[in-house]
Amino acid sequence: MQLKYSSLPKAILLLEDGKVFEGKAAGKIGTTSGEICFNTGMSGYQEIFTDPSYFGQIVVMTNSHIGNYGVEENEVESDSIKIAGMVCKKFNQGFSRARAQKSLGQYFEESNIVSICDVDTRAIVRHIRDKGAMNCIISSEILDVEVLKKQLAKVPSMEGLELSSKVSCKTAYNVGNEKAKYKVAVMDYGAKKNILRSLVERDCYLKVFPMNASAKDLAAFNPDGIMLSNGPGDPGVMKKETEAVKDFLALGKPLFGICLGHQLLAQSQGISTYKMHTGHRGINHPVQNIISGKSEITSQNHGFTVNEKEINSNPNLEISHVNLNDKTIEGIRLKNYKAFSVQYHPEACPGPLDARYLFDEFVGNMEAAKG
Structure with missing residues (x-):
């Protein structure tokens, strides 16, 4: 049974420079980390999530609604989700497309993808554009920022990383x-x-x-x-x-x-x-x-x-x-x-x-x- 949007658990997004954003959990409850980046596309989220070039990255989706047309099994660019996590404004629990087989929430849960929603994605993107690419961590199970900082400090930089x-x-x-x-x-x-x-x-x-x-x-x-x-x-x-x-x-x-x-x-x-x-x-x-x-x-x-x-x-x-x-x-x-x-x-x-x-x-x- 899908959770109502208002009942989603709390989640935290912590950036490498100490900036914190509070929101709600989307997908699997847990903790994930990687380099944060943003995609400005208004559609094609499933292709983005399965693109191997995103391996090791947490993607901020700038379109307001993500998940609204569900998941269709043929609209993939690899054999599995490759992103490390996702950040969005509104995470749709339902979907409106007849061709879709499941919701994005189900897809993320089955693939063990931890994400955060109900955050100000415009503020996040503006921060990244100003400060540059950096690592981040998302957690819906650990809400202690100091603990998350210690975990984030262990994440390797994308620069110098063979993936x-x-x-x-x-x-x-x-x-x-x-x-x-x-x-x-x-x-x-x-x-x-x-x-x-x-x-x-x-x-x-x-x-x-x-x-x-x-x-x-x-x-x-x-x-x-x-x-x-x-x-x-x-x-x-x-x-x-x-x-x-x-x-x-x-x-x-x-x-x-x-x-x-x-x-x-x-x-x-x-x-x-x-x-x-x-x-x-x-x-x-x-x-x-x-x-x-x-x-x-x-x-x-x-x-x-x-x-x-x-x-x-x-x-x-x-x-x-x-x-x-x-x-x-x-x-x-x-x-x-x-x-x-x-x-x-x-x-x-x-x-x-x-x-x-x-x-x-x-x-x-x-x-x-x-x-």
Whole structure:
């Protein structure tokens, strides 16, 4: 039986800098911690919660109502909820969509997700935007702030944290029609399902490899192209994976990187990455394609980015996309390889489909290489 909103237990959100917000429990009663971030999207909460790139993070949802259309089992981007916790204004106990199988509250309880609602999310977001990304802890079982401070002090910083190994597949698997026109090797650093769907829709047969796969492993599949997926954590500590990308490029196959895959491609060319003040998370980020001159509204989820000055001084690289809000780099192309990458999510889910053309460009590169 669902609790009435007014009867939900008390919960506390404590930020690393000592800021405290009191609210009510949402989901499982318990305690959770991680890096706090915020997403500005007005829909797509289920896809956000199951996105592996959010692993280890507590997400503040800025839309007023969360859970109002329930949970539909097909609207997921991985095999389970990946967020560490959630913060929202109004947590809907019921839902209005006929297609939904359960409420968000049931979904969280089954997945052991601890969250907090009935807090001023606008105040929280303004605080994070001012102070920057930081760790936090949510508890609906421990209401002593001093005790929570001691627990929070033990939580590691996202900077310097490798997390892809927590969400990457352990063994390779295939997706799609074996008789498809193109074969794509997908490096799974925390791949969203819609990346795979977007490739299969374009007549691609996929073999998804774990993050520790070698160029020799990929070559045995004899792919027409290589996809580097999204994923969580700090790319700067992924030294082996960065070196592996150099070997992937040496195979001479067209390559496409998304989000973490973009950062690893940049690092393979000697470009450093750094942690952003708050990062980009939402479905309304404007990006300009420098090559075509056109702009697109994009879906984004990242807390790290690549170094613009180092790209400009590298003769083998060119900037292809720029964020129109803060001018950070959103895409690069290699001049000496048929390889490109973007910082945002062209597969969306959730988000607009403006950038889906990038999958067509990747397929076009594979077609040209076949010829």
